[in-house]
Amino acid sequence: MIKKKLGPTTLLFPMPAVLVGSVVDGKVNFMTAGWCGIANQKPPAISVAIRKTRHTLKGIKENGAFSINIPSVEQVQEVDFCGIYSGRKTDKSELFEVFYGDLETAPLVRECPVNLECQVFDTLEIGSHSLVVGLIVQTHVTDSIVKEGKPDPEKVNPLVYCPGVSDDYYALGRHVARAFHVGKRR
Amino acid sequence: MIKKKLGPTTLLFPMPAVLVGSVVDGKVNFMTAGWCGIANQKPPAISVAIRKTRHTLKGIKENGAFSINIPSVEQVQEVDFCGIYSGRKTDKSELFEVFYGDLETAPLVRECPVNLECQVFDTLEIGSHSLVVGLIVQTHVTDSIVKEGKPDPEKVNPLVYCPGVSDDYYALGRHVARAFHVGKRR
Numbered sequence: 001m002i003k004k005k006l007g008p009t010t011l012l013f014p015m016p017a018v019l020v021g022s023v024v025d026g027k028v029n030f031m032t033a034g035w036c037g038i039a040n041q042k043p044p045a046i047s048v049a050i051r052k053t054r055h056t057l058k059g060i061k062e063n064g065a066f067s068i069n070i071p072s073v074e075q076v077q078e079v080d081f082c083g084i085y086s087g088r089k090t091d092k093s094e095l096f097e098v099f100y101g102d103l104e105t106a107p108l109v110r111e112c113p114v115n116l117e118c119q120v121f122d123t124l125e126i127g128s129h130s131l132v133v134g135l136i137v138q139t140h141v142t143d144s145i146v147k148e149g150k151p152d153p154e155k156v157n158p159l160v161y162c163p164g165v166s167d168d169y170y171a172l173g174r175h176v177a178r179a180f181h182v183g184k185r186r
Numbered sequence: 187m188i189k190k191k192l193g194p195t196t197l198l199f200p201m202p203a204v205l206v207g208s209v210v211d212g213k214v215n216f217m218t219a220g221w222c223g224i225a226n227q228k229p230p231a232i233s234v235a236i237r238k239t240r241h242t243l244k245g246i247k248e249n250g251a252f253s254i255n256i257p258s259v260e261q262v263q264e265v266d267f268c269g270i271y272s273g274r275k276t277d278k279s280e281l282f283e284v285f286y287g288d289l290e291t292a293p294l295v296r297e298c299p300v301n302l303e304c305q306v307f308d309t310l311e312i313g314s315h316s317l318v319v320g321l322i323v324q325t326h327v328t329d330s331i332v333k334e335g336k337p338d339p340e341k342v343n344p345l346v347y348c349p350g351v352s353d354d355y356y357a358l359g360r361h362v363a364r365a366f367h368v369g370k371r372r
Contacts, residue, residue, distance in 0.1 A: 001296050003285070004332060006325040008230045011300055011337060012222065013256050013344035014358065016198055017365075036198065037223020039235050040312035044194045047233055047317065049225050070199050076362050080369025099189070110187050114197055122310060124319060126226035131233065133310060133317065139192040146190060151197060153348035158199035159362065160346055162339035166364050172200065173359030176262050176345065178352050179203075183266025 010035075010163070017079055017159040017169060020048055021067035021098075021107040024059030028093040028107045031056040032083030034161045035129070036068065044136040045121055049129040055087040060132055063105035064120040068134075069112035072157045073171050079159060080169070101138045108140060113156045115140040196221075196349070203265055203345040203355060206234055207253035207284075207293040210245030214279040214293045217242040218269030220347045221315070222254065230322040231307055235315040241273040246318055249291035250306040254320075255298035258343045259357050265345060266355070287324045294326060299342045301326040 015034040022029050035049035046068055050057045060066045071079050078095055085092070097110040101117045108115040118134030125131075145155035153172060160170040201220040208215050221235035232254055236243045246252045257265050264281055271278070283296040287303045294301040304320030311317075331341035339358060346356040 002329040003296070003301075003326045004329050005287070006327055006335075008322045009302075009325040010224045010227055010230045010232075010322070011256075011302070011325055011327075012202055012204075012224050012232065012254075013300060013337075013339060013342050014200055014202055014346050015224070016200055018198075035224040037233055037235070038196045038198050038201070038221040039233065039310070039317045040315045041196055041235070041237070042314040043312070044196045045312050045317075046196075046198065047223055047225065049223070049227070051227070068198075070197075073362055077369050080363065080365060080367070081371075082369070084366055084369050085371075101191070110189070114199065115189075116195075116197070121312065124225070124308060124310065126229070126231050126307065126319065128228040129226045131225045131231075131319065133312065136194045136196070139195040139197055140189045141192055141197075143188040143190050148351045149192075150349075150351045151199075153199060153350045153354065153356070156199050156348075158348075160200050160358060161365065162342075162344075162358070163336075164339045165334045165336045167366060168339065168364055169362040169368075170339070171359035171362055172346060172348070173357035176259055176355040176357055177266065178354055179266060179347065180270055180353060181266070182355075183263050183268070183270050185267075185271075 013162055015161040017161040019069040019109055020056055022056045022059035023105040024055055028098055029087035030082045030092050032079050039133050045133055046136055047131055047133045049131050051129050065103045065105040066118050067106040067108050068116040069109040070114040070158055071112045076169055113142045113145045199348055201347045203347040205255040205295055206242055208242045208245035209291040210241055214284055215273035216268045216278050218265050225319050231319055232322055233317055233319045235317050237315050251289045251291040252304050253292040253294050254302040255295040256300040256344055257298045262355055299328045299331045
């Protein structure tokens with residue numbers, strides 16, 4: 001296999017495409033993020049990289065709270081919309097049915113099958129972006145996607161985001177194997 | 187949509203399944219991680235959450251360097267193997283064809299279509315895990331997956347990891363839409 005160098009890049013395959021919910025200047029706002037990952041197990045925490053100039057970041061810093069909402073494939077247009085237009089100029093507060101859990105400034109999207117309420121734990125300043133790390137204080141899931149007490153990935157039907165020539169959203173594909181199982185010594 | 191509370195969880199859909207490469211006590215080692223996300227754009231950075239007791243973490247702390255290797259679906263058995271067995275007891279140095287770029291302690295997996303060389307920028311201690319944030323100093327890609335100078339996600343053919351009742355690996359599914367495009371105002 002011949003290798004090619006591309007220099008320093010932000011290539012990762014795949015990424016989620018989540019809606020980050022916040023309250024900015026008293027108004028509900030949502031932005032799309034692909035640069036999001038689980039940051040800790042006990043206590044559960046999540047990280048999301050947000051450009052320093054983003055309207056959302058202002059709200060998160062003001063309130064110390066935000067939400068991560070995992071959309072389904074059917075929501076692709078709204079998800080992409082929230083990634084293109086800033087809440088500074090576009091009112092996104094009516095795009096979704098919003099509900100709240102424990103945190104007053106972590107607006108949750110009812111249409112999304114999985115919603116995480118997050119409290120800011122720390123923020124790491126790296127360069128163009130702030131890496132916001134939040135403790136996940138509550139998880140809400142749509143009742144119909146739950147199987148044996150846990151979400152069924154195929155019912156979640158998440159968007160699968162991949163960078164590339166055009167940056168694209170995919171759906172989940174075929175089941176390949178069970179984790180912590182297929183690699184066991186036989 | 188009726189919602190159900192699941193308490194604080196580490197649910198995110200989907201996640202990548204990457205091989206974290208390191209050199210521990212002079213030996214090449216690889217562990218599997220799903221808790222990995224892009225952390226910054228300029229300069230490019232990546233985060234990976236690693237349990238504090240992990241053999242890999244010892245190597246990363248010793249050397250200040252590691253690699254992120256993105257495997258293809260065909261590598262699922264090796265990927266899962268590296269997630270089950272610790273380098274403390276299992277020699278994983280011969281599992282893959284290893285090569286090096288600029289960093290002497292960031293072993294890269296030739297069979298993986300995308301390889302990132304990372305230099306530790308910071309480590310955030312949250313609880314059970316350390317969130318290691320690394321600057322991506324070089325990207326290597328397999329020549330045959332490149333299209334117009336960028337990787338083609340369908341040729342990368344990455345593993346798509348989802349938590350759930352059993353925790354599963356999926357393949358990339360159908361193309362849904364182009365990002366920064368489908369959500370534009372018409």
